[in-house]
Amino acid sequence: MVQWIPQTAIPPLLNMSLNNTTALPNLVVLISGSGSNLQALIKAIHTGRLAARITAVISNRADAYGLQRAAEADIPTAVLSHQDFASREAFDQALQQRIDTYQPDLVVLAGFMRILTPDFVRHYEGRMLNIHPSLLPLYKGIHTHRRVLEDGGHEHGVSVHFVTPELDGGPVIMQAKVPVLPSDTETSLAQRIQTQEHVIYPQVVKWFVEGRLKLANNQATLDGNALTRPIQHLSV
Template sequence: MTRKRTAILISGRGSNMSALIAAAMAPDFPARIDLVISNRPGAAGLERAQAADIETAVVDHKAFETREAFEAEVQALLEARDIELLCLAGFMRILTDGFIATWLDRMINIHPSLLPMFKGLDTHQRALDAGVRLAGCTVHVVRPEMDTGPIIAQAAVPVLPGDTAETLGKRVLAAEHRLYPHALALYVTGKARVSGERIVFHEVEADGEGSLMSPTLITREQADA
């Protein structure tokens, strides 16, 4: 099996990055993490990646006069390492349309809401203010409009009585750590692929147990049991 060469872009602590790195340590995981890039020199995620023996790089956006110049430096690093796929994991920079076009259908992101609800920031407080009974997270293919693009997978968590943005956020974050590796595996293997502006699935079936993760990947043996 050829494992897809993947880079992760971060800005902070890199908890979702850590979940991806941990999943990719399994020899049968279809992607390998070859590079972590941060736009912030002090990002805690850099130390986490280095501790896992992952190459890291810093491209400080403050050192560049334009977004295009910043992205050109990032692109040079990616090309030098033959990166095939990008994962955004808490990367707090708006990317230009040109950069997104270069990585069309090769860049995915995780967002802490059930898109298309609650795009942008402060998602947990907005969910509480709206009175929804389910919150969650979404992995999607990146498009120029923020927090849009074909949805690969989602996971939902209950909104509990007495929840605060902090307590709900912790529950959603735990779901993110499970969902992102799951969605990456679906996408890399072609079990989830872009068709137009939607994701279509191949050899993915529901588990029949009311899972709050959709879609759920099961083996053919499980399906036939």
Template sequence: MKKIVILISGRGSNMEAVVRACAREGWPARVQAVIANRPDAAGLGFAQANGIETIVVDHRQFESRASFDTALAREIDRSAPDLVVLAGFMRVLTDAFVERYAGRMLNVHPSLLPCFAGLRTHQQALDAGVRVHGASVHFVTPTLDHGPIVAQGAVPVLAGDDAAALAARVLAVEHVIYPRAVRWFIEGRLSIEGERVALTPSEPQWLFADIAGEGV
């Protein structure tokens, strides 16, 4: 039975999607703990209601990014996880922290990487005038919002879209591709080959969505 630790900062909707998929699909895994860097993170309530240990490591209580990361790693390692899942965890992690979990830490980013790294991705997409936007699941590396891509999901950019409307459409896709990518990892089907991720046995590592956000 593999163990997963999920890091959140807010409502944790991707955390919910992973937890629900794990239970629904009977993965050979369990979510061992959910850790938040904010005590008011709404996702903590969902985790507690589902019998998952919750931990708060408040970044505001630490003088430096490195000291926060040290404390965070200490709490993660108590669960001895096979996989660390970043689910809306809004902290830039130090290189040392990232290297500690190299090859076993996933993130979902709301853009089709390598386009639109960083924040305000949906407004970036609108400002650039792209016709297709989406989300990417990738292994975390020291370079922010980079790393070998596991899966991507694409949505259309519609006339009249604002950042909020586009964000909602992308989030629906995140809720599909992130649990799928986590399951692949748990099943031992992912291997990193340079900058690429191989999936064995092969199946599509992408999702195209229609206007309703459903795969086609």
């Protein structure tokens, strides 16, 4: 099993000018809620740990707090409500058109609570990532923390994966695990999972924008090596 330990001793790339955005990869981030993973990406960019720029944050909900996070970081925002469209396909077509105006190198799903149509997913094949609060392939779908507790599980976690037409079924790149404590509630478990999310998602995005992470033949590769198992994050 491949393991990864964050290189906390390595100083950020402070010599990189954050105003020189012409050569930076473009990210479009899709959200539906608070945008805490969006904030983790913003922080990684501002500290020089992630050499990219977020060209737009798009939400399907006008009340998503993540839109305020984006505005405070001077990132353009857009709201495209799925309720304004007669079908899932029509919404995804409009969303795709909006995303493509920003010419993204990578589409980042950060708590975007929509099941995407196969045509939409294929359009961004190999350049769309998602983060899911479980140790995939366990607990696909929603209410993962509740389901782990109901099952009496002893371990839980989070996975970052490439998006494919299968719901939460794309190749998993990286995971972080946490123990399930006897005193845990959905809230406490979610909080510990979220802490890990904010570490591993910027790292995976960093690998992608550096050209190290790719999707080939429905398999994730890092530095040209196929990931037969997800990389495991070890906290230090």
